[in-house]
Amino acid sequence: MNTAKLSFIGAGFHASTNIYPSATQAGAEIVAIATRNLERSRAALQRFGSSGKPYSDYRKMLQEVECDGVVVVAQPQDQTALVLDCIHAGKNVYVDKPLGWNGPEALQFADAAEQAGVVLMVGFMKRYAPVYLKLKELIAGGTLGEARSFQARFAVDSTPFCKDEEQFMKLAAIHIVDLLRFLFGEAVQSSGFTNNDNERIAQSISLKFANGVVGSVYFAGMSAWSRESESLTVTFDHGFVCADEVVKLSVHHSLAASGLPWQSLAEQDMVFTPSASAMSGGYRDLYLRGFVGEMAHFIQCCREGLTPVSSGRDNVKTMELCDAILSALM
Known part of the structure; x- marks a missing residue:
């Protein structure tokens, strides 16, 4: 080709x-x-x-x-x-x-x-990050049962480019808002609290999705988080999955045992991580954060006339959810 x-x-x-x-x-x-x-x-x-x-x-x-x-x-x-x-x-x-x-x-x-x-x-790009693609695969595969709830955190020093709450939501936090839609579908209810002083933002948000999944989101945009941080934990019927800083995915599978669960080796934990070496260089970050994946997807869509996963039409729903969250904050 x-x-x-x-x-x-x-x-x-x-x-x-x-x-x-x-x-x-x-x-x-x-x-x-x-x-x-x-x-x-x-x-x-x-x-x-x-x-x-x-x-x-x-x-x-x-x-x-x-x-x-x-x-x-x-x-x-x-x-x-x-x-x-x-x-x-x-x-x-x-x-x-x-x-x-x-x-x-x-x-x-x-x-x-x-x-x-x-x-x-x-x-x-978070839709194309390997850690979240693996999480999406686990949600769709059903090996842990149905997804029931989540807890998300995204904290970053957005003060240089976000001067109010709306800018923060639509220039920074929007990535997590879109990721939650990618994983769980459309949100039907939102509520939350905010503590902000112009560019310094702290938000606690609750969301309910059409499929019944409920969860909480902590967003922070302030200089205290000069070390950008994100995590997402999803609880299923039979276990939980933790995505940590886009470089680690921990999967806990709670298995039913004939006796008390602590009497035998009945439960399973798996950890997925990328390889790291001197040969990985700076490109490792671009792959893990999803930038390379989204460019590859765009190229494929252009060549084959496909509708992108993050299409212009899908983007409408993400912008609508951002506005719904902002309207719900107190």
């Missing part, structure tokens, strides 16, 4: 640190880059070993360059116009979250992409 050809709009820190190297790891050829500055575009091409063409006008790039898809990683306020122009140019497009600031805005992009017949994928 030939290498997938991708064009890029944007070459900021996040794009250069996470998205560009993940795309090349997923088998993409960078054929063009557009930023506001031609020299910056040329430097980005050189950094990633591409002989593609630099642009200072992304509209000209959309007109001139043949590619399998366009990757948009820009500021949230800029992405709406960029994505619409890509769609109107007939290009498959990946865009970093958020796409649209609420449900109605997100719906416009989903409708536009479907009318144009192009792939539209939103960057929710």
